[in-house]
Amino acid sequence: MVENTSRVRDALRIDGALPDPGSTPIGPGKKPKALAKLDSAGERLSALQEALYAEGVGGGTRSVLLVLQGMDTSGKGGTVSHVLGLVNPMGVRYSAFKKPTAAERRHHYLWRIRKRLPGPGEIGVFDRSHYEDILVPRVNGLLTGAERRRRYAEIDAFEAELAEAGTTVLKVFLHISPEEQLKRLKARLVTPEKRWKYNPGDLEARGHWGAYAEAYADIFKKTSTARAPWYAVPADHKWYRNWAVAELLIETLTELKPKFPEPGYDADAELAKLKGVGGSA
């Protein structure tokens, strides 16, 4: 049986308007089913990740880069915990890109990004990414049209480079509603152990919701390529978000067909040697 590796991707690929943030366009529509499905997805994801990792150890150069974007509280961190938490941490390289530091600002915006690319066999995870370098300055009116076009071209060239180097880029927008964000921001403020996740700047960004939506829409239009399209995951329901991102990763990895490498030695000869050695060294 040939596995269909584009079912979820086809349903969630961005093509014009975004789905409702509370909807479940494909897959489980209720929480218990979604949790059960995530559980079994964990096993498949783990097996695929191990094969990709093994391929890397065996000299392969392929890797996957999951780019997570979304408004504050959209669940980028939660996705990492619940989805990437399903696989061996040996093979996951996580990077958060916050507001650039003074040192980072003295470099090209892709400088800090390039330093955090996944190695062979790894799944890289970007919690925010180079797309912030179009989004934020654009919303804040600090990017001319010409600069924006240049950045689009640079990002396209950058992602072409990644593809050539063997890195498959999976770009995911976690799509929440302003109503859900309000709930989550409140929860962060009233729960002492969640207050560290809140930042007064979040409220400012929230005030520019429409401008961000517009900037995102432009990004989806200009940077969705055949090699690296954008996917929108309705993210008002955390259980749906986790299931969907896990499936997008599984489909991406399944299509890559990662292979356990052929050993660079004669297994039978080694076994014979081992038998000669006996029980104690």
Next chain:
Amino acid sequence: MVENTSRVRDALRIDGALPDPGSTPIGPGKKPKALAKLDSAGERLSALQEALYAEGVGGGTRSVLLVLQGMDTSGKGGTVSHVLGLVNPMGVRYSAFKKPTAAERRHHYLWRIRKRLPGPGEIGVFDRSHYEDILVPRVNGLLTGAERRRRYAEIDAFEAELAEAGTTVLKVFLHISPEEQLKRLKARLVTPEKRWKYNPGDLEARGHWGAYAEAYADIFKKTSTARAPWYAVPADHKWYRNWAVAELLIETLTELKPKFPEPGYDADAELAKLKGVGGSA
């Protein structure tokens, strides 16, 4: 109730002879109990890790570095998967130190180590470490006594630096028997999906078992300090090994008492602002 954070550490701290690799000196003596205990350890470990991470986000500088050493097949990778796999991958920085590359050999042996230290709030994991730079050349007769003494002094100074910078180092030796290694090497050779983990060099190292044991004994004696003692985890039983490393981490983190940071803003004022914003942005 004051939690005893040194029960497992006291029992496993190396003090002379190593425990039997098949023994269970403290904690569960049977597999089902160990698995159940690891499950609940996962929750405690996760909570502690989250607090440490939050502390780092809030400006804290503390971190933990787990150093895993052991003969081939002793379960360094399995420990990472089963123990570190219990916490949020956002806060785990994993690094494997294999045979140094030509480029790495042109630097001081601590060069590549320093590049991979955990950041604030992170749990760093070293799968092999700077201790290989005493072990391997020593066993291969490439280290004079004077060089060895110098490396011991350098490592002591290095670990003192780490302590001063806020990094607590947890040094764990996964202790397996040659009989168990033989079984695991065979399993790697006869299982096609495990062959990538086998390396003909493993057999050579196995041939020097006694010399490695001696070199390790010397390392434990010379580099067990009050700030960073060595622990031996009997590792013939994977379930015991996982439980023990989880507990060593939990005790270490519990003693640190990581704290969720005080917010750098007025939570009530922010809540009031949020209420003013209303349901949609």
